[in-house]
Amino acid sequence: MARVELVDVTKVYDNKVTAVNTVNLVIEDREFVVLVGPSGCGKSTLLRMIAGLEEVTSGDIFIGGQRVNDVPPKDRDIAMVFQNYALYPHMTVFENMAFGLKIRKFPREEIRRRVLEAADILGLQELLDRKPRALSGGQRQRVAVGRAIVRKPKVFLFDEPLSNLDAKLRVQMRIEINRLHKRLQTTMIYVTHDQVEAMTMGDKIVVLRDGVVQQVDAPLNLYNNPANLFVAGFIGSPAMNFMAGIIQDNGGFVFQGKRFRFALPESLGDSLKPYVGRRVILGVRPEHVYDQQLAGRRPLTNAQEVQVDVIEPIGNEVFLYFGDGEKSYCMRMSPDKLYRPGEKLQIALDARKLFFFDPQTEQRIA
Amino acid sequence: MARKVILYLVLLVGIVVFTYPFFWMLMASLAPEKEIESLVLIPSQVSLNSYRQVVEKIPIFRAFCNSLLVSGAVTAGVLVFGSMVGYALSRLRFRGRNLIFYILLFTMTLPFQITLIPQYILMVKLGWVDTYLALIAPYMMNAFGIIMFRQFFLSIPQDLIDAARIDGCGDLQILFRILWPNSIPALVTVGIITFMNSWNEVLWPLIVIRVEKLMTMPQLIALFAVGGRAEAQLGVKLAAATMLALPIVLAYLFFQRYFIESMATSGLKE
Numbered sequence: 001m002a003r004v005e006l007v008d009v010t011k012v013y014d015n016k017v018t019a020v021n022t023v024n025l026v027i028e029d030r031e032f033v034v035l036v037g038p039s040g041c042g043k044s045t046l047l048r049m050i051a052g053l054e055e056v057t058s059g060d061i062f063i064g065g066q067r068v069n070d071v072p073p074k075d076r077d078i079a080m081v082f083q084n085y086a087l088y089p090h091m092t093v094f095e096n097m098a099f100g101l102k103i104r105k106f107p108r109e110e111i112r113r114r115v116l117e118a119a120d121i122l123g124l125q126e127l128l129d130r131k132p133r134a135l136s137g138g139q140r141q142r143v144a145v146g147r148a149i150v151r152k153p154k155v156f157l158f159d160e161p162l163s164n165l166d167a168k169l170r171v172q173m174r175i176e177i178n179r180l181h182k183r184l185q186t187t188m189i190y191v192t193h194d195q196v197e198a199m200t201m202g203d204k205i206v207v208l209r210d211g212v213v214q215q216v217d218a219p220l221n222l223y224n225n226p227a228n229l230f231v232a233g234f235i236g237s238p239a240m241n242f243m244a245g246i247i248q249d250n251g252g253f254v255f256q257g258k259r260f261r262f263a264l265p266e267s268l269g270d271s272l273k274p275y276v277g278r279r280v281i282l283g284v285r286p287e288h289v290y291d292q293q294l295a296g297r298r299p300l301t302n303a304q305e306v307q308v309d310v311i312e313p314i315g316n317e318v319f320l321y322f323g324d325g326e327k328s329y330c331m332r333m334s335p336d337k338l339y340r341p342g343e344k345l346q347i348a349l350d351a352r353k354l355f356f357f358d359p360q361t362e363q364r365i366a
Numbered sequence: 367m368a369r370k371v372i373l374y375l376v377l378l379v380g381i382v383v384f385t386y387p388f389f390w391m392l393m394a395s396l397a398p399e400k401e402i403e404s405l406v407l408i409p410s411q412v413s414l415n416s417y418r419q420v421v422e423k424i425p426i427f428r429a430f431c432n433s434l435l436v437s438g439a440v441t442a443g444v445l446v447f448g449s450m451v452g453y454a455l456s457r458l459r460f461r462g463r464n465l466i467f468y469i470l471l472f473t474m475t476l477p478f479q480i481t482l483i484p485q486y487i488l489m490v491k492l493g494w495v496d497t498y499l500a501l502i503a504p505y506m507m508n509a510f511g512i513i514m515f516r517q518f519f520l521s522i523p524q525d526l527i528d529a530a531r532i533d534g535c536g537d538l539q540i541l542f543r544i545l546w547p548n549s550i551p552a553l554v555t556v557g558i559i560t561f562m563n564s565w566n567e568v569l570w571p572l573i574v575i576r577v578e579k580l581m582t583m584p585q586l587i588a589l590f591a592v593g594g595r596a597e598a599q600l601g602v603k604l605a606a607a608t609m610l611a612l613p614i615v616l617a618y619l620f621f622q623r624y625f626i627e628s629m630a631t632s633g634l635k636e
Contacts, residue, residue: 100533
């Protein structure tokens, strides 16, 4: 049983910088939770506090029901995989993986059995006699994971383990870690700044900003129902488009931006009523902006004419960028139709997929 | 091409200036006494007579063993304690850490002569005069070693230490099982310099040791050379000096790779 619970956890450094601010979080047994946020948001500090590598300024951390604030890292029954692998350079792969067990005085046979088992899972059998410097980045990361799994800990902690790998290897390791989680059925806490990693790996994602939890949710819920402007902008690539404007009530609700004007569906009426005549921020994801000619029978807003500035063909899709004289916006299109820079087209937004945020509180209002 | 020739010439002059006295000493110690007056490097015949006389006149082997014991113990002490303090100053967080570091730096600027008398009085009070303890204990830790280790340990990634901590290591295990094997250049540099300084120390042994059987080699040889027992024979004095220098030269030749590596990198890594 390895439920991890954080209660009002706060970390203030000596220089009075608050890295983590009153975080409350429950990570269930066997859950795979991803902590995500931009650099400096406190995610690594939070992980290091769970590991026992950083002291908690206030609040409590529980692992498996036991308060561990004052328990040293070695007695917390956790294992951690570091961003730069942190393999012991003077030891072979075998010795690296065996070291934790050796320090804990496991019998030699048991150590051997566990290391070979982990090597088998991770495909490291051929490399056991090599020193870390003779390994590639991917192999080193595998050894670092191996070192964690031989211990059979209650909780695995991953601190941006894939950020030093190239894009292709990253995808491969991502799948392997997912597979490992299914196989080991252990609580895993994973820190990353990469929202694609977060979306593809976690059962649950915790979005952090400036040491404060912004939203805790399942990946798709986070994508479809962001709680605030930050989460909406952070999750999703390319990021959600944000347009500042005013809500008007001309018999029906209308959003009036700097250049664009969209009539809004009635269903948003109740939420937007208090904001009539006030500034709001409209959010819409690039895939919910349509070329009106190709939109089919989706319920759309009225169309507006735009001029394409930049085209980014990715292969399986194309990103078109257009502006309103102030900001640039992105739309995601199928590569079937060819567009040219400077081309004019009529765009409309998916009326069911509009988000509205309060510019002051940044909270979602509709 | 001409540039290269000049460069080599300059280097050659440098080599001659630095090594000539040493080679002359070595050769003169092997030459018959009457040939030593000249600065010629090659003697007409090789004679071990000077060495024989040294061995006959003073307990040089006993002094060699004393020196080895003292320098060995001092070096071991500096490596163990210096790295422990260096680790604490670089990797443990505690109040006054930087203050301690600056005080240590300050002590490096104090000349030995200033602490000589208080240190001697301390030895007398402790009853350590004329014991090995007087030669070893005051030198088992020094600021140079601590600072070298501190700087070197700062260049080791924190993640490595965190990984060891999670693997179950305490601080001493982190130091000796993880940091030491990855700090060979620092260990060798501090080791050689400490050993060399301890081996060559004359003044302190002269002050605290009066019994001949406890004397270290440089002390014994200094007394021998200036105290009249060499009977003004230059060859015998030079033979004694060669015997004194030889172990250090051998140690340097053996460890020079690490030594140069460390001198070239330490202090730059931060």
